[in-house]
Amino acid sequence: MSFFDARRAPAVVKHGLLRRYCQPFAYKAGSRTGGRVTFLDGYAGAGCYEDDTPGSPLVLLEAAKRVSPSRDVEAVFIEEDPATFSRLQEVLDTRCGGQKYLPLAGDVDEHLDFVLRMCHDRALFAFLDPFGPALSRHRLQDLLRRRAHENLPTDVLLHVSVRSVWNFGSRLTKAKRERRPLSRQDEAFAGRLDDFLGAGWWRSSFEEAAAAGPEEGKPAAIALRLAEQYAEEVARQTGYLAISMPVRRRPQHAPIFVLTLFTRHPDGAWLFADCVGHAGLDWEEAWRDAEASKEGANGQLGLFAPGNASIFDREDYERNHSEKWIGIIRDNIDGLLERFQPLILQRHVVEVYGATLGTGARETHVRKAVKRLHEDGLVDHDGKGRSMERAEMFRPARYDSSTLAG
Ligand SMILES: C[S@@+](CC[C@H](N)C(=O)[O-])C[C@H]1O[C@@H](n2cnc3c(N)ncnc32)[C@H](O)[C@@H]1O
Missing domain, CATH: 1.10.10 (Arc Repressor Mutant, subunit A)
Incomplete structure (x- = not known):
């Protein structure tokens, strides 16, 4: 697979945005916490790709190194898959000696309270980048609210997988039109989407589309609207600002995910929009x-x-x-x-x-x-x-x- 493979364009956007945003975040937010900053990569992956392109852990640690003269950055990486975790440890050990990082094996949900205790006096930038449904809405909102209540600078950059919502939506609308129940596997996946998006509300959009007929609302467009609605609602319910960038593989394709930043600081939203502009150019290039x-x-x-x-x-x-x-x-x-x-x-x-x-x-x-x-x-x-x-x-x-x- 060539470096310029089509699948890479969304990853280029994601890492470009991360690289551009986390460094000014460390400067700005860290100025309110005596220079102490935590970068949390909740779905860390292996650290870098097979062709050596840096993944999010290396991107975050490069930024941590750049700000290190004036900012004390600790990075925490959580990875659930054992083989991927071993590779991550190896990559970090060989490439990032001397830097402050903590790799944690297991589920982000299990480690989250520990990480929040660790950064009780630090600014927190959390990157949540799963393949499919992420941390439950309840957990995310709780994190945002708790940190806001304690007046701790906190930004979360969340990957919302539009593709997994639309894949499921397609199966749901098909089952409805054929008047048959969902398979057990699909019901289980719907439960994961309920955890992630919040129970129930999102299903009606697909059910209405199924009732209206095949031309009414394509699952991809419905899923994108749901991702945007989800971000707006989480922001409204937690008092944060949300700003989103839909990411597609090609101009004529539907977005496969949305990157949403939750921040309480208008400076953060302003800066993020500028970074999103650069990321748009990265995408054109890729x-x-x-x-x-x-x-x-x-x-x-x-x-x-x-x-x-x-x-x-x-x-x-x-x-x-x-x-x-x-x-x-x-x-x-x-x-x-x-x-x-x-x-x-x-x-x-x-x-x-x-x-x-x-x-x-x-x-x-x-x-x-x-x-x-x-x-x-x-x-x-x-x-x-x-x-x-x-x-x-x-x-x-x-x-x-x-x-x-x-
Ligand atoms: C999209 S990849 C991460 C890519 C990485 N953030 C990057 O940009 O280089 C998602 C990773 O999350 C891991 N994962 C999935 N569910 C998880 C969970 N509940 N807790 C922690 N890691 C999880 C997967 O094993 C996978 O390695």
Whole structure:
């Protein structure tokens, strides 16, 4: 399998996002806990892939090393599968000597209380990245609430497996249409989804689609909506902000998972959106390179041979798309100014980015959008300055929206 295999694009996005976000998290959140930070990788895997590409444990430990002059980072890795755990230990021992880490064999659920006690005076960044349904909703909400109650900086980056929800949803709708019960295996899987998503509520979407007929609602689209609803509900019930990036293999494919960040800090949400923009470019690069590599592997003239430089020119891509991104963001902010005055961008991250979230658009494009609005006399902020996202923005006094009506 070539490095640029199509299956790698989602992993490239995941690790790029992790790499970009956890380091500033350690700086920012660690400043509130005397520099003490814990990175928890709850579904750690083997540490790196067979071709030596770093997996999440190495990505987290690389970040820990970079911040080590000013931050005391402890990393905890939990892995349930015994063979994978042995490999993880070996990878950590050979590559990460001298760093502070604790590998724990077994189920994340069993170790969680111990880990929470360990980091009772530390900022916590938890990465939960299972193959299918993850930690139960009840456990996740409890963790978020407890840490918020103790005022401890806590961010959770959760992989929500849309594919496992949609696979199950397809089987559920088929069984409903054929008026037969689910198999015992499917019932058991539904129980795991109930634990993860919260009991019951999600099933009705598939049942309604089954009743409405085959054209009504594709399971993949329903599953994506459920993942988004789940994130919104968990955020609402715990007082956190949620910001999500759907990840697909190719542009024409449905998302296979959603990466959702739960954070209480608007700085975290703002920064994450910027990281998601970079991750969007990582994804463009990864899938295009995978296509080019596949053409080469099929015996045709590939655009490049694996190992050569990427065919993707980020700057060129950005030049070709930034006008569109800025235009969309400009309109989003203009709309927000009709509803909120003062407008503080950081409080409306998802609405500010709108359809551009995860496509490559980043803070720099938001600044340009604000600058355009300022040039048009529609906002009193010029888009400059270090804390633009925290500034109170208003319509200039002479502006009256009613004069534009019609
Ligand atoms: C998607 S892989 C992790 C990949 C890794 N996070 C990375 O990015 O390199 C999921 C891992 O979680 C492990 N796992 C599954 N259920 C688990 C559980 N309940 N507790 C801990 N580990 C679990 C699996 O054995 C598998 O190695």
